[in-house]
Structures are given as C-alpha cells and as structure tokens.
Amino acid sequence: MNDPFARTEIKIAVIGGGTGSFTLLSALKNHTSQLAAIVSMADDGGSTGVLRDELGVLPPGDVRQCLVALSDSPKIRDLFNYRFEEGTFGGHSFGNILLTALEKATGNFSEAVETASEILRVNGTVIPATLDNVRLKMEWPDASLTLHGERVIDADYFKNDPRLAQLSLEPSASANPLALKAIEQADLVVLAPGDLYTSLGALLAIGGIADALEQTTAPIVYVSNLVTKRGQTEGFSVSDHAAEIERLIGSPVLDYVLYNQQMPTEELARRYEEFEGSYAVEVDTAALEDAHYQAYAGEFLSSDLQPVHEADKLPVTRSFIRHDADAVANAIIKLYEYSRAANK
Numbered sequence: 344m345n346d347p348f349a350r351t352e353i354k355i356a357v358i359g360g361g362t363g364s365f366t367l368l369s370a371l372k373n374h375t376s377q378l379a380a381i382v383s384m385a386d387d388g389g390s391t392g393v394l395r396d397e398l399g400v401l402p403p404g405d406v407r408q409c410l411v412a413l414s415d416s417p418k419i420r421d422l423f424n425y426r427f428e429e430g431t432f433g434g435h436s437f438g439n440i441l442l443t444a445l446e447k448a449t450g451n452f453s454e455a456v457e458t459a460s461e462i463l464r465v466n467g468t469v470i471p472a473t474l475d476n477v478r479l480k481m482e483w484p485d486a487s488l489t490l491h492g493e494r495v496i497d498a499d500y501f502k503n504d505p506r507l508a509q510l511s512l513e514p515s516a517s518a519n520p521l522a523l524k525a526i527e528q529a530d531l532v533v534l535a536p537g538d539l540y541t542s543l544g545a546l547l548a549i550g551g552i553a554d555a556l557e558q559t560t561a562p563i564v565y566v567s568n569l570v571t572k573r574g575q576t577e578g579f580s581v582s583d584h585a586a587e588i589e590r591l592i593g594s595p596v597l598d599y600v601l602y603n604q605q606m607p608t609e610e611l612a613r614r615y616e617e618f619e620g621s622y623a624v625e626v627d628t629a630a631l632e633d634a635h636y637q638a639y640a641g642e643f644l645s646s647d648l649q650p651v652h653e654a655d656k657l658p659v660t661r662s663f664i665r666h667d668a669d670a671v672a673n674a675i676i677k678l679y680e681y682s683r684a685a686n687k
Contacts, residue, residue, distance in 0.1 A: 352377050353679055356525045356561075358472075358552075359383065359535030360405040360542045366665060367535050367566065368412035368467070370672035378467030379525035380409040385479040385512065385545035388494035390426075390435045394443050401452045401476060403442035406469055410456070411438065414463035423463065453519075470525055472546050475516040479545045483508050497541045500574030505540060506587060510548045518551035526555040531679045534565040534597075536666065539576055539587060547591045557594045562682045566671055567602040569644065569664050573620035580627040582634060597636040599678050601671065602626060604640040607664055615664055641674050643667050 353375045357367055360383030368380055382405045387395055391404035407423060414420045423438030432440065438459075445455035456469055481496050482489040483503045490496045491513070501508075526532060537543055547553055556563060565588060567581045576584070581602040589595050604626060607615070615621060631638035645665040 353676070354528060354530045355379070355533060355675075356381055356529040356531070357533045357535055358526075358543070358546060359537050360386065360546060361408060361537050362665070363535035363537035363542065363566075364405070365408040365412045366668045367533060367671060367675075368409055370668035371533075371675065372413055372466055373669075374672060374676050376466050378413060379529070380413065380467065380469045381472050381522045381525060381546070382406050382409050382469060383542055383546040384471050384473050384475075384516075385477055385493045385541070385548075387478060387492050388497065390439050392494055393435070394439060398443060398447065399476075400443045400446050401471065401474070403439045403446075404436075406456060406471060407436065407438035407442060407459075409469045410459055410463050410465055413465045413467040413469065415466050416464045419463050423459075453521075468521075468525070470521045471519055472522050472552065473512075473516040473519055473549045475512075475514065477512040477514065477516045479541065479548070480511050480513050481505075481508050481540060482511075493541045493545060497538060505575060506590065508540075510540060510544045510591060512545070512548050516549045518549050518555070523551055523555045526552075526559050526561075529559065529561045531675070531682075532556065532559060532561050532563045533675060534563065534588065536566045536568045538572060539568070539579075539584060543588065544591050547588070553592045553594070556592055556596050562598040562679070563596050564599045564601060564675060564678055565597050566666070566675075567600055568624055569603050569666060570615065570619075570621045570623055577621075578625075580625040580630065581638070582627050582630040584624065585634070585636065595635055598682070600631070600634070600636050600638045601643070601674055601678070602631075602638060602640055603643040603666070605642040605644040607644060611664065639674065639678065641670060643670050643674070 354377040356379045358381045386402040386404050391402045411420050411423050425437045427433055427435055442455050445458050446452045479493045480491055486503050567584050571577050571579055585600050643666050645667040
C-alpha cells in the first residue's frame, strides 16, 4: 500500500481539454493530490453539442473527462463514462446527462461540477476556464474568411495558413476567477496536448488566461502533440506547435517543451495515416536547440490502441496513437524537480 504522506504535493495546474488533459491527469494524480484541471469550454460537437443546442447548458464533455480522470471511485468512474447506444439517449454519456441535469437543477454550472466532484470522489479540482456561454470563432481577416463553432473548425480543411488566423470567442469571455487563482498559486503549469486550435487554442482565447500565464512565476511546460492534424497542422514540427501556442498567448511564456522521440510501428503509422491522414510530428532538433525554452525528448508513445466509440451521437475522430501517461507524468515531475534545484 502506498504511503499517502510520501506523495509529492506539488501544486500543478493542467490546462487543456478532452483526451489530452484526461491522459495527463490520470497519471499525475499518482504524484500529487494538488491538481487543478482548467478545462476548455467551447466544445459544441458530439453529445455535448446536442445538449448545448437542445437545453442551453454549458458544455459538459471535457469537464466530465477531467472529473473521471481525477476520480478515486472506479465504479462511479465507469458509470460517468457509460454511453447509451440506442433510444432517446443514444450517443450520450451518463456523465454528460448528469452534469446537464445538475446545472438545470441548480442554475449554476460551477455548483454542478462541485456536486459531481463529490459523487466521483475527485482527488483534485476541476475548473471550467470560463462560465460564459461561448462559441469559438476562427478568422483570416486578410482573406475575409471566418469559421464559426468548434465542431465546424475541427472538421475543416484549412484553405489558408492557420498561423495567420485569429482565434476568439463569441461573445467575448472572461476567465473563471478560480482558474486565474489556480494558475497564480501553481508550482507548475502544464499545457496539455490536444487539437491546437479547437482545444488548447479555444482556452487561450479566454480573456485573462494569457495574462495569467505571462504573470505566473511557476515554470510552464508544454507537452507536444504526437501527430499532426490533417488539413490544419500538416507539416508542423515540435517547435512549430510551441511557436503557435506562444502566438496565441501573445508572449514567449514556455519554459520547457516535452516531445516524443519514439516512432510508432509501421503498421500503426499506416493505420493512423489511413484513419486520420496524419503523421508523427517532426522533431526539428536544430530549431529546438535554438529556442528560448528547453526541449526534452522522451519515449512517450503508448502501446495501447484506442478504438472509435460507435455510439457517438455526432461521431468525432478518436486517435489510435496516444501518449504513455505514466512516462509523460514522470518526465513532468522530473522537470519540476530540475527547475526547483536550478533556481535554489
């Protein structure tokens, strides 16, 4: 049995949404109980999109994933992830429906999250990045082109360079004060991997989040994506991903970048190319060596294949290739210890 007093109680703020945050939180909770998951709130696809459109609630999907990741109750965790396959609720997860019901009953999404946290026995804190009801907007002013909604943007094959686009929210959103406080009080801030524009980018577009990242004294670590996204980040290297994140923030805030140096098997790479038309992110060593941040390589590729869930109400892409959560979490903790020693 693990000694709870032997745990390293580092205050870590994990910023992102979806599978990227879920993966990191699932492993980081084995290192510290002081976790704050700051969750993107612009999702409008799948079960979440249907619930938003039909009931006018805030998006529950990414919040549910983070709650489940931090839960200490396996049976309740499985219940929250249970997805109905037919009937009126076909395509909806139980957790999404419960969060929606709690919000409708209380009129307060924060209270809904708190109640769900109690039910799930969450070890840490899940914080919606904003409590405003917003949709993501991506526009290219010079090309007079605008895309509305995360689902639309996520599915689009960009005709123009995304690095020339502006991300914003409609209406403009203010950050949840609890999210800003979590960043301010963190010993370490981690930017989770995920879709660059619709996951992390949507969160960075919230007013106040970028300022908090610029002002924090905690080291900031970005965990780079494993693969590119067809039609959006094709040809993006590790440093390209990091540079785009800093462009969206508006400042060179990254202290460390973790990237994968392990190549998938030929069969897995082929399946991934066929399924998503995407490729392993290029490691541009020379650019990383010249960067203002420190870049560290690791073998972060999981050997587990993740199937597409057939019951998704509005099907979305599920990656075959995933991070090895434990390997990434171990590397993050080592980086924190290195940073603390270097600053003594």
